[in-house]
Amino acid sequence: MISLGPDQRTPAKVYSNDVKPKWCPGCGDFGALSAIYKALAAVGRPPHEIAFVSGVGCSGRIPEYTSAYGFNSLAGRALPIAQGIKMARPELLVLAAGGDADGFSVGGGHISHAIRRNPDLTYMVMDNQVMGSAGGQPSPTAPCGSSAPGSACPSMAAPINPVLYALAYGAHFVAQGIAGDPEGLAKLIEEAIRFPGFAFINIQSPCAAFGTPNMKASTPRTAVRKLGAEGHNPANRLMAIELAEAFGSIVYTGVFYRNPNPPPTFGSLIAALQKGSAIKDADAIA
C-alpha cells in the first residue's frame, strides 16, 4: 500500500511542469493528464518519489508533462521498464502509461506477465482506437471493418477488449474511465494507485485528429454509463466479466473489479527472498 505523504492537500500543480503539451486541441489526453495531476495530489507523494514510465506515441508523452521522474521509452516496453524500476526501488510510486497500440500491439506480450507477477504499480492505457502519432492507422482496439484516415484499407481483425483482457488474465484491479470526466477519472486513478498490486485502467481518450466522430470527445453521453449507478459490486469478478462484454456498445466507467482479498504483491515475494540478506559484494568470490 502506498503510504500517504505528510501533506494530504498537496496542490495538483505540484505535479505539472512548464512544458507545454504537444497535443492537438481537443485531444483526450489533456483530460487524462489533468486527472493524473489530481490523483497524484490526492495521494500526496512528492514528485521525486514517483517514477512515471511510458512507451511512445501521443500518450507516451504524458510523463514529460509531469514533475515526476519520467521515462519516455520505446514502443511497447513501458511495463517491463516499470517493473525493473519497482523491483530495484520498491519504495517508489511507479506509474506506467501509454496508448492502446503501445500496450496491446507492440507491447501486448508484456501485459499478461505484469498481471501474473502483480507488482504494485498502476498501468493506464489511453484507448482511442487509432494510432495517432503514426498517422491514423486502426489500433488493436478498433472494430473490425472500421476505417482510419491513415490506412488505405479498413481494420481486418477483431478488436481487443482491454478490460476483458485484463480481467481474463487475472488482474486484481481493473477499471475504466473517460478523459471527458477528469474528476471521476482522478478518483479511479487514485484508487488504482492505492490498490496494493497491479492496477489496470483503460481510459477512453479520444483522438481529435484521426478518431471517427463516434470516438471523439463528443461521444454521446448516452453510451457512457457509471458502474456505480448500475449497482455493480466490484468484488464480483464474474459480473465484471459480463459487464466487460458490453465493449463496443456501452462504455462503462468505474471499477469493474477490485479483489477484496488482494494476494501478495511481487514486491512482497521479493522481500521474503531477500530477508536477512547481509552478504557483501566481495563475498561473491569467497
Place this chain on the structure above:
Amino acid sequence: MKGAVIGIAGSSQDGITAFGDALIDALALEGYFAILSGRSGDPVRGGEASCRIRFGTTPVLNSGGVLDLAIVLDWKDFSLLSGELSVGPETVVVHDGKQGSGAAALPSAGVRPAATVPVPISEIAARSGGESLAKDGVVLGLVVAWLGLPKRRMLACISRRYRSKGKTALTAFRRAFLAGVEFADQHPLARDLSIDPSPARGAGRRVADGNEMCARAALFAGCKFFAAYPIAPAGGITQFLQRDIWKHGGTFLAAEDEIAAAAAAVGASYAGVKSMTATSGPGFSLQTEVLGLASAVELPLVCVNVQRGGPATGMPTTQEQADLFAAVFSAHGDNVRPVLAPTSVADTFDVTVEAFNIAEHYQTPVIVLTDRDLALSKAVLEPINPSQFNIIDRLEPTKAELRKYARFQLTDAGISPISRPGMRGGSYLAAGMEHDERGTPTTSGEIHARMTRKRLNKLNPLKARRDLFLFEGDPDAHIGLVSWGNVSGIVREAVRMARAKGIKVKLLVPRLLYPVAEVVYEDFFASLRRCVVVEQSHQGQLHRLLKMWTTPPREYMSVSKSGANRISPHEVVKLIQAMEQPATERFRTHYCDLLNVI
C-alpha cells in the same frame, strides 16, 4: 609427462558428466591445472555425450588437440563426436570390451592409434554394483591408475561427490573404482601415460566454468538486478544469479522474453542500481532495440551474449564467434557501445567486472561477448585477489548540482552526473527521443549533432586502454597474429610453441573489441610484414572490423573456421611456419592448403 588430454564418449546415461566433474575436482585438489569441456545430450531422452579434460602441472591455456587417452563406451557416439575428440598416432584408445574393436569407427580414416585396448568396462561395472551406472567409477579407476595419480587421495576426493547418491550407490562406485584400478595395474599400456606429480597441492583453487565466473563477477561488481529468459548456453549465469542474488540484496526477474529482460534491466538501472542481462544470439537479436535505448538515455547496463552457432536457432550447443558484427553494429542510428570479450574462464571474471566499471563510468550499455566454450568449460582457477579490482560507481550529482540540474549536461568528458528517482531535485525525463541537456525531446538538428557527439566522444578514452589487450611474443617480429575470445587460448599456446622452435612471432589479443583502439593496433602492426587474424566465424568478423578502422600490414589475412570446427594449437603452429616463408606466393599456397581457407 607434464600433462595429458583425456577424452570419453558414450551415451548421456553413462555418467560422462559426472566422470568429468569428479576428475577435475580431484585433479584441482591434487594441485594440477585443468580445463574440462563437454557435450551432453538430454539425460532423459538419451543421446551422445562426451567430455575432454586436459590437465598438467602448469596452467592450461586451452582444451588441447589430439587425445592422449580416448575412452570409448560406445563407438557410434564416439564417431558422432569425432570433431571434439581427435585421435592421432600417439593416442591410446580404450574401449568397452562389450563392443568390437571399432577400427572402422575411428574418426580419422587411416589413423592408427598407439594402441587399442579392450576393457570389460560394462562387465566390471555390473559386477561391482549390479548397476550400469557404475561405469564412471570403473573408468575413473582406470584413468587414475594408468596416469599414475595418487589412488587413495583421488578416491577420497571423488567419493565425496558421490556421497549424496546414498550408501548403496557409493559402495558400488568405490568397488567399481577399485576394480578399474586393479584392471589397469594388471594391464599396463603400450604407451606410458604416467603424469609427473604436481608441484604442490591445490588448496584454495576453485573449479568453475565461465558462466559461473561471469555471475560471480556481476555480484562482486555490485550488480543488484538481473533479468533473463532461459537460453543455451547462457543458462548457467541465470542459474547462479537466481539462486544467489537475493543474498546480496538484489533481485532477479524471470522475464517473459529477452526484450522484457533487457528493458527491465534498463528500468532498474534508471532506478539507480547496477543491472545485467545475459542471453545468447537469438535473445541478443531481440535486445538490440533496448540496447539502443540505453545508449540514448545514457544508462549503464551490462549485456552478456554467450555466443553459439547461428544464425536463427543455429546450433545451440556448439561454439562460434560470429556475433561480433551483431554486437558492434546491431543498433539503428549513430551509436557506439563498448564490446568486451574475455579470453579464458578466469578472464571472464575480470572482463565482467570491467564491463560493469565501464558501464557505470561512461553511462553506457556494455556488451560482453563470451562464447559457448568459455561459458561451459570448467577450469582450475587461482584464488581471486579482491584488492586488485577497483569498483566504479556512477557519478551522482552533488546537492549544489541538483539545485540547477540538467541530466544530460554537456561536459568536457561528455559524462554528466546521473540522478535517480528518490533524489530530490533530480527529476528528469529519460527520453528515447533525441533530447536536450535537460532531457526535453527535440527535433533540432543542432542539438542532435551535439548530443550524438557527446554520446560517442565520451567513449574515446577507452581506445587508450592498453590494459584491455594481451600481448605476447617478440615486439619487433615481422609476423604476427591477432585472436580473440576462447580461440585466443589456442593461439597463445601455438605462439609459445612456435617461439620454442625459434620462430620470431607476436600475438595481440583484444579484450576490448569495440570501439576499435586504433593506436594499439598501429603499434602492434608497426613491425609486421604479415598478420593473420585467427577466429571462429566464416566471415572472419574481427579481421574485417579491423580493416574498417586500422591500416593493417600489406599482407593481412584471415584464418577463420565457422563454429564447432576446432582449431588446434598444432594447426596454428603450421600456420606460423607458413607465415615465415619468405616468398608471398609460397606463403599463400601453404596458408590455403593448411587451413582450407578461401
